[in-house]
Amino acid sequence: MRRLARLSCGLAALLLATPATAERVLVFAAASLGGTLDEALAPWEAATGHDAVVAYAGSSALARQIEAGAPAQVFISANEAWMDSLDAAALLAPGTRRDLLGNSLVLISGEADVLALEDLPQTLGEGWLAMALTQAVPAGIYGREALVSLDLWDSLEPRVVQAEDVRAALALVALGEAPFGITYASDAAAEPRVHVAATFPADSHAPIRYPAAALAGSGPVAVDLLDWLSGPEAGQVFAAAGFDLP
Known part of the structure; x- marks a missing residue:
């Protein structure tokens, strides 16, 4: 009976830890983040069951695609101007923008x-x-x-x-x-x-900053992904790859 109770508690904990419906989050990210961002996101994917799909390119090309309606949910730019452009067009989820990284x-x-x-x-x-x-x-x-x-x-x-x-x-x-x-x-x-x-x-030159934000209408999972990237575990991955942390 005790063993059954333990099994029931373990199953309940597993169900609570696993999302009822796994989601796919599309991230548009500056090309200079290639590889490192995938490494930083891997523990988040394992812990949540969600899937992060990252598209890498120049920040300008990505911002223009977002302006044209590309279905990205998170954008990480390698400078502030392109993020400012999306902000001015009301394409960012309010309150989610932050400086994620720096560089030399x-x-x-x-x-x-x-x-x-x-x-x-x-x-x-x-x-x-x-x-x-x-x-x-x-x-x-x-x-x-x-x-x-x-x-x-x-x-x-x-x-x-x-x-x-x-x-x-x-x-x-x-x-x-x-x-x-x-x-x-x-x-x-x-x-x-x-x-x-x-x-x-x-x-x-101007300070090199990587602003990041969830995009308008992206939902809580995208914000959770962004919060993970702003946390200490992801920060260790970025620092080891040569990025500066805010």
Whole structure:
């Protein structure tokens, strides 16, 4: 009888811990979060039974898709401007927006040598500098801003090759197609074939922040996912991958 009672209590606890209906949450996330975000979400999926599906791309492309009606429920941008645009269009769930992460901007190379940023034009020569789209993608916007601040943009602009997002710029350097590139510190940490040649001064560009929010009409499961990503367990995963925590 006692054993039956224990089994009944255990079954009740299991039923309480498992959602009656598992839900699928579609997350639109900046390309620089690729891999790390999946790792951070895995324990949430295991604990809740819900399924997180992440679509990675440049923040600008994702924001435009959301504006066009894409059925995303959570958006994580690599800069504030694109989140501001969705906020102004009343496409965010009220009260859910928060700064999730930060990052640093680095110059990467296939070689392990350290380089002074002011020496980049001479060292680059006729080579290519890989960057994400400098007028649309956050990593490219931050990179151009930093180069302008350091009086390097005019000399380097003719040698810049622009990629659709920061991971594509990372790949160009990793594959040896470009000797140098500008990415986030977390991207460099994720790719063993590249090395950090220099770190851009924090005051050479706007602060790199990753705002996150549930989207209007997304429901409580999306908010729960966002709260998990803001918590300590997910924070450990992000910190280990080279991101800064608020």
